[in-house]
Amino acid sequence: MSEIKLKTPLTDKDTEELKIGDKVLLTGIIYSARDAAHKRLFDLIQAGKDLPIDIRGQVIYYVGPAPAKPGKPIGSAGPTTSYRMDAYAPKLMELGLKGMIGKGNRAADVVEAMKKFKAVYFGATGGAGALLARSIKKAETVAYEDLGPEAIQRMEVEDFPVVVINDSKGNDLYVEGAKKYRKA
Amino acid sequence: MREVQASEITKAVRDLFIDANCNLGEDVLAAFDRAIEKDESPVAKEVIRELKENARIAQDEQSPICQDTGLAVLFVEVGQDVHVAGGDLKAALNEGVRKGYGEGYLRKSACHPFTRANTKDNTPAVIHFDIVPGDRVRIIAVPKGGGAENMSRVDMLSPSAGLEGIKDVVVKRIEASGSNPCPPTVVGVGIGGTFERSALLAKKALTRKIGERNADPELARVEEEVLSRINKLGIGPMGYGGNTTSLDVFFEVEPCHIASLPVAVNVQCHATRHKETVI
Numbered sequence: 001m002s003e004i005k006l007k008t009p010l011t012d013k014d015t016e017e018l019k020i021g022d023k024v025l026l027t028g029i030i031y032s033a034r035d036a037a038h039k040r041l042f043d044l045i046q047a048g049k050d051l052p053i054d055i056r057g058q059v060i061y062y063v064g065p066a067p068a069k070p071g072k073p074i075g076s077a078g079p080t081t082s083y084r085m086d087a088y089a090p091k092l093m094e095l096g097l098k099g100m101i102g103k104g105n106r107a108a109d110v111v112e113a114m115k116k117f118k119a120v121y122f123g124a125t126g127g128a129g130a131l132l133a134r135s136i137k138k139a140e141t142v143a144y145e146d147l148g149p150e151a152i153q154r155m156e157v158e159d160f161p162v163v164v165i166n167d168s169k170g171n172d173l174y175v176e177g178a179k180k181y182r183k184a
Numbered sequence: 185m186r187e188v189q190a191s192e193i194t195k196a197v198r199d200l201f202i203d204a205n206c207n208l209g210e211d212v213l214a215a216f217d218r219a220i221e222k223d224e225s226p227v228a229k230e231v232i233r234e235l236k237e238n239a240r241i242a243q244d245e246q247s248p249i250c251q252d253t254g255l256a257v258l259f260v261e262v263g264q265d266v267h268v269a270g271g272d273l274k275a276a277l278n279e280g281v282r283k284g285y286g287e288g289y290l291r292k293s294a295c296h297p298f299t300r301a302n303t304k305d306n307t308p309a310v311i312h313f314d315i316v317p318g319d320r321v322r323i324i325a326v327p328k329g330g331g332a333e334n335m336s337r338v339d340m341l342s343p344s345a346g347l348e349g350i351k352d353v354v355v356k357r358i359e360a361s362g363s364n365p366c367p368p369t370v371v372g373v374g375i376g377g378t379f380e381r382s383a384l385l386a387k388k389a390l391t392r393k394i395g396e397r398n399a400d401p402e403l404a405r406v407e408e409e410v411l412s413r414i415n416k417l418g419i420g421p422m423g424y425g426g427n428t429t430s431l432d433v434f435f436e437v438e439p440c441h442i443a444s445l446p447v448a449v450n451v452q453c454h455a456t457r458h459k460e461t462v463i
Contacts, residue, residue, distance in 0.1 A: 064251060068289070069247065072247075075289055075291070076249070077251050080330075103331075105362050128234050128235060128250075131237055133251075147302065173424060174363050178362075181420055181426050
């Protein structure tokens, strides 16, 4: 399978060209955020306040990394299950978020929002935290340090390997993949 | 009466959690090899090769296989002829968790259910004690990740559902879980006892090694049948499609109330981590 190299931040043109099953290597800045950080971002939006990061064109990685060992930029850092961020994701896409990296199914309204706002959902290999950490060259906490592993980190990634699960046309790799191999 | 020092228990628990999180079992690695051989999907083969490579890196670097190093679950069998000296047993176990997660650079994932404030040291551990004959202490450490745990359920079936009903519940649970629990999964099934007992049986079932069939030949056949049905669902590794949705299914069965049929399904991701020691 061929690999598509993409640089972040992503443009509408980038996301519109991607289709389910595409293998993508991401290079640039991505931001980590999971359950508790999403809730805080969402509360700020509801209150009409500024976010600690400008999310236009950005990619959010649903991850809570393990602590970095001395001399390493980060500990193991694979994706967490994405549906827990479904309640917040459409609002973030409305504000310009272009990509999400995680694992597992998304709700119908999240897939709809991807179509509407030209965003994509990437899957990273769940449980391959030690392998994926090798593509993260630098990481620094930019918000919510008190949340420990749930803090928002700015990550510099190089050829970070992901697969397109939901494209901006509403297709779903999980549905198509299972259909192909189902025997019952 | 044999004396066991609390400090020795702390040290053992510390080492077990680091070992379990960094070194994937040989049984799981062998199951990966079989899946690479057998799965019809090229993407599935590639994903499992990645998981093998990931396990190798984790072992080389002694870093965690997965960043979700779990809530710390402990099965502790205390011989009735053991006297724990030099401290409180439960405190000694929790101290071992604190040290293991701190010194092993493991992620601390324990938080308050409402405020979500992290306890910062991954305690308290979830400890299941058992009193057994003898003068030894057996400790099994099971770091349990949240993604797969969230896909687990207890069903209180009507006894009329029978064995076929039980099989359907397990297969449907895995189907509904889809890509969420990081397939290929291992499935622990606890049947019987009470509501909470069935869940405990399901969790304990996950401490078996891949390929280790139930001693009861009838149940061993049921395990194989359910595994085969699950692997026909097409979900595959990471849910990208394939024939390897689960690596194994383990049933544990105990008598239940005449009115009840409790069935617990505890889902475990491919990072099937458990290590044990006897003191």
